[in-house]
Amino acid sequence: MRNALKLVFVTVPLVAIGAGILAYIIANSPPPERITLTERATPVRSIIARVRAVTPSIAGFGLINPARTYEAIAQVGGTVDYVNPGLAKGAILPAGAVLVRLSPVDFNLAIAQANANIRAAEARLEELAVSEVNQTAALEIEKQALALKEADLDRAETLFAGGTVPQTVRDAARAALLAQRQKVQNVASTLALLPTQRAVQTEQIAVYRSNLETARLSLERTELSLPFAARVASTSVEVGQFVRVGQTAAVLDGIDAAEVEAQVLIAALRNLMHSTHISTDAVPLDPSAMTEALRALGLSAEVHLRLGQDVLTWAASVDRISDTIDQKTGTLGVIVRVDTAYSGLEPGRRPPLTKGMFVEVILKAQPASGVVVPRSALRDGQLLVADADDRLQLVPVEFDLVQDGIALITGGIAEGARIVVSAPSPAIPGMLLAVTEDRALMARLAAEGSAE
Known part of the structure; x- marks a missing residue:
């Protein structure tokens, strides 16, 4: 009990002293400094x-193809007499070059035969003209003879009526008259047939002349010439070979221009049209309508060929839209034309645009x-x-x-x-x-x- 009282008497004064000291410190200390929060700027x-x-533009990719291709197809059959020495794959031939020539012998004979037929038919026509003159004169003579026979019959009838001549004389006069009438009829019939014979002969001459033109045309077709400068793609003919009608002797690719069917996304194409303020709602996904719309845009085009680190560029023009849409990829073929495919060649640095090259096509609208x-x-x-x-x-x-x-x-x-x-x-x-x-x-x- 005493220990507890001692503890109380010791502790209470100490607590009181501590509280007094704390109160004094608080009363005499300065107030705490206030911290003002500032807004932090975000960098x-x-x-x-x-x-x-x-410049609005879209890109597409495709393969180079010649704008024109010539197939040397035989229009007549015959044996090959001549093959151009330059007709080899990869060679370039000028416009007008003779590629293949067939033997003209059969066609020259056909021309000679047609000329002979025409001359014979014309001679027959002249013969008919002479015959008409002769038959006309003969008809006049026979008519005069007929008049005499009619007079003879009249006399015989008079004499027979008077009993001067027997009936046989009268009958003979009648028979002579009928025979003469038959001659007149025969000559008249011959004359009547002459216009028809002349018309038939005239038509026959027309047929022979047609045969002559056909033979001449066939003779011209024995020579296959190149209509434009081109590179040989393939050849399948040799001297001495018989060529059938419709057989392809060679295929050549024109070098004056090239085409690329670049596949572009339809969505990108419509966005390009939208950027030029053309309503895409008014343009259906129809190739012909899209072609007209693109022409109205006045698009320009460039063809890029990548060779290692170098990119070669050719100016091109938008020609038309392909006739089909790829439903799987959502792309449409835009066909551009390069008119300078073989221009500005630099060996080892700038090759021509030849068939099969993979290129990039850039289509550009107005800025x-x-x-x-x-x-x-x-x-x-x-x-x-x-x-x-x-x-x-x-x-x-x-x-x-x-x-x-x-x-x-x-x-x-x-x-x-x-x-x-x-x-x-x-x-x-x-x-x-x-x-x-x-x-x-x-x-x-x-x-x-x-x-x-």
């Missing part, structure tokens, strides 16, 4: 909005103006913009073109605005930004967006 990168002209931004900066039709107070703003914009890594803004953004290209997460409108201008990106956009 972002930006570019300055600049209006530039951009369009707008603000060029990175494609990644466009989000759901909006851009992130830093205002004058470095606050984040979400601005709805209009755009006509999205290609490769850029988008072309045509409305909703003013030139000189600061467009945020590194979006903060989360992006809260009104948040404070620490803006850094990305000059490297601006230079790259200027290069990618420049109109050529």
Whole structure:
């Protein structure tokens, strides 16, 4: 009990003393320093909005084919007399070169036969003309003889009536008259047939002349000539070989122009049309309608051939649209024409565009103006913009073109605005930004967006 009381008497004074000291310290100490919370700026990168002209373009790939191909097909049969020494695969022959010549012997004989038939028919026609003159004169003579026979019969009838001559004399006169009438009828019939015979002979001459023209045409067709400069693709004929009608002696590819059927995405093609303010809803996915629409755009084209590290370029023109759409890949063939496929050749550096080369085709529309931004900066039709107070703003914009890594803004953004290209997460409108201008990106956009 005593120990407990001692503990109380010792502890209580100590606690009281400690409380007094603490109260004194609190009463005489300065108030605690207040800490003011400040807003933290989020670092972002930006570019300055600049209006530039951009060339809308799409790319496709395809194989080179000659714009024209000539098949040397025999139109007549015969034995080969001559084959052009240059008619070998890969060789280039000029326009007008004789490729193959067949033996003309049979056709020369046919021409001679036709000429002989014409001369014989013309002689027969002249014979008919002379015969007509002779028969006309003969008919006149026979008619005069008929008049005499009629007079003889009249006298015989008179004498018989008077009993001077017997009946036999009268009958003989009648028989002579009938015989003369028969002669007149025969001559008249011969004359009547002459116009028909002359018409038949005239038509026969026309047939013989047609045979002559056919023989001459066949003779011309014994020679197969090249209508335009071309490279030999294949040949299958030799001297002494018999060639049948319809047989192909050689195939040659024209060198004046080349074509490429580039496969392009239909969606990309429609976007290209949209960028030129042509309503894609008004253009059905029909090759003929698409062809007319592309011609209205005035598209230009380039053909690129990659040779190692080098890329060779040829100017081309959009010619037409392919007749089919690939449903599996969603692509449409756009056929472009290169009129300088064999121009500007440099051995070892710039080859001609020959059949089978795999090339890239770039289709370009007329340049369009707008603000060029990175494609990644466009989000759901909006851009992130830093205002004058470095606050984040979400601005709805209009755009006509999205290609490769850029988008072309045509409305909703003013030139000189600061467009945020590194979006903060989360992006809260009104948040404070620490803006850094990305000059490297601006230079790259200027290069990618420049109109050529």
